[in-house]
Amino acid sequence: MAPPKLSLFLLACALAALCPGCRKEEPIKAYQAPKEPAHVHHERLEWKVPGQWIEWPGDEQTYAGFTLEEADPPLEMTISALPRNSPSAADVQANVNRWQRQLGLPASSPEEVNQLATKVVVDERPLFIVDLLGPPGDQQKRILGAMVVEGDRVWFFKATGPTQRLAQHKQEFNDFILSLKFNGPKDRLPQRETKNDLSWIAPAGWENGGDKPLRALTFFAGDPNDPAEVMVTPLGGTKFGDLLTNINRWRAQVGLPPVAKADDQPTERIQLAGHPAAYFDFTGPGTPQRPNQRLLLVMTALDNDVWFFKMIGPKDTVAAEKSNFDTFLKSVQFVAEK
Numbered sequence: 001m002a003p004p005k006l007s008l009f010l011l012a013c014a015l016a017a018l019c020p021g022c023r024k025e026e027p028i029k030a031y032q033a034p035k036e037p038a039h040v041h042h043e044r045l046e047w048k049v050p051g052q053w054i055e056w057p058g059d060e061q062t063y064a065g066f067t068l069e070e071a072d073p074p075l076e077m078t079i080s081a082l083p084r085n086s087p088s089a090a091d092v093q094a095n096v097n098r099w100q101r102q103l104g105l106p107a108s109s110p111e112e113v114n115q116l117a118t119k120v121v122v123d124e125r126p127l128f129i130v131d132l133l134g135p136p137g138d139q140q141k142r143i144l145g146a147m148v149v150e151g152d153r154v155w156f157f158k159a160t161g162p163t164q165r166l167a168q169h170k171q172e173f174n175d176f177i178l179s180l181k182f183n184g185p186k187d188r189l190p191q192r193e194t195k196n197d198l199s200w201i202a203p204a205g206w207e208n209g210g211d212k213p214l215r216a217l218t219f220f221a222g223d224p225n226d227p228a229e230v231m232v233t234p235l236g237g238t239k240f241g242d243l244l245t246n247i248n249r250w251r252a253q254v255g256l257p258p259v260a261k262a263d264d265q266p267t268e269r270i271q272l273a274g275h276p277a278a279y280f281d282f283t284g285p286g287t288p289q290r291p292n293q294r295l296l297l298v299m300t301a302l303d304n305d306v307w308f309f310k311m312i313g314p315k316d317t318v319a320a321e322k323s324n325f326d327t328f329l330k331s332v333q334f335v336a337e338k
Helices: 004-018 092-102 110-116 163-167 168-176 244-253 317-332
Strands: 039-040 047-051 053-058 064-069 075-083 118-122 125-133 143-150 155-163 192-195 198-202 217-221 228-235 267-273 276-284 295-300 305-314
Touching: 047 168, 075 118, 092 125, 092 143, 092 155, 118 168, 118 305, 125 168, 143 163, 155 163, 155 168, 198 317, 217 317, 228 317, 244 276, 244 295, 267 295, 295 317, 305 317
Parallel strands: none
Antiparallel strands: 039 047, 053 064, 064 075, 075 155, 118 125, 125 143, 143 155, 192 198, 217 228, 228 305, 267 276, 276 295, 295 305
16 A cells, blocks of 8 residues: 555646646635725714724723824824803804814804805714815815714814825715714703803703803804804893883894884783793894894893893794794793792
8 A cells, every 4th residue: 555645646646637727826816805894883973984994992082083094194083072062062163163273274254154064964963064274385284074963962073184185085084974873862851050040941952152241141043054142131220221222223133224112113022930021023134244134032120130032143043943932931030039
């Protein structure tokens, strides 16, 4: 019997003789299956990681981060969040202006921001995407940014880098944004809040505008890209002036001509926190800077003060938010009288 190694050698030779075409080795071909984006689940967000992006853990300032290119310096995209009731957190214009300042650009007007911010719906939520170019030159910078209000938070997605390098990742950035899924509550349950002499319940979707001079409260309501402003202001009775002068001032704010007598302005009598109040509704052409304006205003006297509750903004926005404004008025309480 032939040794085992010799038998294997003879068998190989026999097979080669039976298959002449097999004597020449065929080159090995390698095939790479298309890479599926990684689906990542976090506490409040889910997403698909595009291409060769490398994810890294967040820290105190970022929820998560990604390296788009590892070249020196690397290109990175970060996710961060702010509480929804933080001043201007959900204000599209304020955030676009902030990113513009980071690029050394002047702030844009509301009308310009409307053109810069692309509104898309992602997982049933309106989301705004911007592509901002810094001043031209060899060192021109670019920001790809996005923001979305989700439950009690506002999420921010931002990549900054040289214009041409970042341009190569714009589609990946857009794909990432469109892949988002939100696991938090779709709506906040309105909660009663108290500040100094006032207690109220702000409707879901209203953004806290923060502290402002002479005002007790400020909110922004409606479309974040073109909101109505809600303001609550107490004034000492001696600072109010006469009713006709104030009516004509309010009419002028929406582009209406003055009236000769206070009675010429239609007024509804209502109750506000148990006090008699006057409800005014002014709709006018607006001004060249702010056309088609509507103003809702309620005033009531309390001790030595006159309180004003006012909503002003685009007439379509005010019309859509009027029921929320009326609900807000019904929730108002004066703390000392509770």
